[in-house]
Amino acid sequence: MDDNPYDIPKFYHDDDFMDSGDARPLRILSEYFGPQNRFEKFNVEDTIVFFGSARIKSKEEAEAAMVEAKRTGDGLRKAEQMMKVSRYYEETRELARRFTEWSKTLTDDERRFVVCTGGGPGIMEAANRGASEGKGINVGLNISLPFEQSENPYITRELALEFHYFFMRKFWFIYLAKAVLVMPGGFGTLDEFCELLTLIQTQKIKKKMPIVLYGSDYWNKVVNFEALCEFGTISEEDLDLYLVTDSMDEAFEYVTKGLLEHALESPGPML
Numbered sequence: 001m002d003d004n005p006y007d008i009p010k011f012y013h014d015d016d017f018m019d020s021g022d023a024r025p026l027r028i029l030s031e032y033f034g035p036q037n038r039f040e041k042f043n044v045e046d047t048i049v050f051f052g053s054a055r056i057k058s059k060e061e062a063e064a065a066m067v068e069a070k071r072t073g074d075g076l077r078k079a080e081q082m083m084k085v086s087r088y089y090e091e092t093r094e095l096a097r098r099f100t101e102w103s104k105t106l107t108d109d110e111r112r113f114v115v116c117t118g119g120g121p122g123i124m125e126a127a128n129r130g131a132s133e134g135k136g137i138n139v140g141l142n143i144s145l146p147f148e149q150s151e152n153p154y155i156t157r158e159l160a161l162e163f164h165y166f167f168m169r170k171f172w173f174i175y176l177a178k179a180v181l182v183m184p185g186g187f188g189t190l191d192e193f194c195e196l197l198t199l200i201q202t203q204k205i206k207k208k209m210p211i212v213l214y215g216s217d218y219w220n221k222v223v224n225f226e227a228l229c230e231f232g233t234i235s236e237e238d239l240d241l242y243l244v245t246d247s248m249d250e251a252f253e254y255v256t257k258g259l260l261e262h263a264l265e266s267p268g269p270m271l
Contacts, residue, residue, distance in 0.1 A: 031168035035141075035161055039176070042158060043109075045267040047116035047139060047176040048099050048255065050092060051192045052123025052183030058093075062086035088183050088215060089126040091248055095181065096130030096138075098252050104136055110267055113178060113259060114139055118169075119151055119160060123183045128154035141169050170195065175271060178263040179210045179255045182242075184218040197241055201234075205271050210258030211242040212251045219244060 011017050018026065057065070062083040069079035096115045103113040115131035117124035119140030131138035132154045140155035143163045151160055163169040174196065182193045193213070199205040213219050228234040243254050 028165060028168060031163055031165055032171075035172050038159065038161065039269075042137065042156075043111050044114050044137070044139065044159070044176070045110045045112050046178045046263065046269065047114050048103075048179045048181070048259075049116045049173055049177045050096065050123060050127035050181050050183065051118070051185060051189045052088070052092065052126075053185040053189060054118075054120045054122040054124060055186070056085050056089050056122045056126075056184065057082055058089045058126070059086045085184065085218075089123065091214070092123050092126035092181075092183055093130035093133070095248055095251060096127040097134040098130075098248075099255070100131040100134030100136035100138070102252075102256060104134075106264065111137060112264075112267060116141065116173070116176065117155075118142065118173075118188075119155060121150065121152055123185065125152035125154060128152055132156075141172055143169050174199065174205065175269045177209060178207070179212075179259055181212045181214055181251065181255070184215045184222075190223070197238070199271075200241055201238060207266075207270050208258070208262040210255045212254060213242050213244045214246070214251060216244050216246050 012026075017023055062079070065075075066079045066083050069076045099113065100115055103111075106112050114137060115127055116139040117127045119128075119142030124140070128138050128140055129152075137156040137159060138154070139159045139161070140151060141161055141163060142151045143166065151162075161172075170192065173192070180196060182189060196205075196211070200209075225234070225239060229236050229239065243251070245251050245254070
C-alpha cells in the first residue's frame, strides 16, 4: 500500500527546502559527515596536502603554447612565462609520485599519508597525477566556482569530493593533513598558507606538521615574511614553522623525516 498517496516529498527530498536558507545547517553538516563517511569507507587515515596555483601548466602544455605563440606571433611573453613556471607542475608531479610510493611501504592495512589536493587543474592536477602514476589512491577536495575550478581526471573517482562551503573544504584539508607542501600560487594559496600558520601560531592546531614553501624565487618576491619580523608583527621563531626550498630531494627528506618522527604512530585525523 502506498503510504504517500499524494506524492508529497519528504523534506530531505524537497530540493526547494534543501536549497533554502533554513536548510543551510543541514548542507553544512552534509559536508562534514559525507567526507567522513567516504574517508572511513576507503580507510584513508591522513594526508599530505598540496596547495598551489590552478593556472600553472604542464611542460607539454607550455611547450605547445610556446610553439603556437611563435607561429602566430601573439602571446609570446605569456607563453614564455608559462614555460618558466611549468617546472613547478613537473616537480609537484614528481614529489607526489615519490610520496605515494613511499607511503605504500609503511603499512598493509591503513592508507597513510595519501596525497590530497583541491581537486582542480594546475598544481592540483600535477599532484593528483603524480600520485596516480605512483599507483596510489589520492584525494581531490573540489569546490564549485564560477571559473577555473573543474575536477581533474587524475583523482581517485571515489575520493573526488565536491564542496560548496570554503570553510568545510578547509576543515578537511587541515583535519586530515600530516604534512603540507605549498607551491607557487595566488590568492587562494596565500589564504590557505597564512590561515594554516595562524592556526599553528595560536595553537588551534597542536599536531607537528612539516610544512614546505616550495620555490624560493617566487615566494621571496611575493611575500616578505622577514619584514613582518622587522616590524614586530610576528616573532622570529614563526619563520621556523616552515621550510623554504627549491630542491625536491630536500622537500622529500624534510617531509618524510617529520612524518616518521611525529605522525607515523598517530594515525587518523586530528588538529
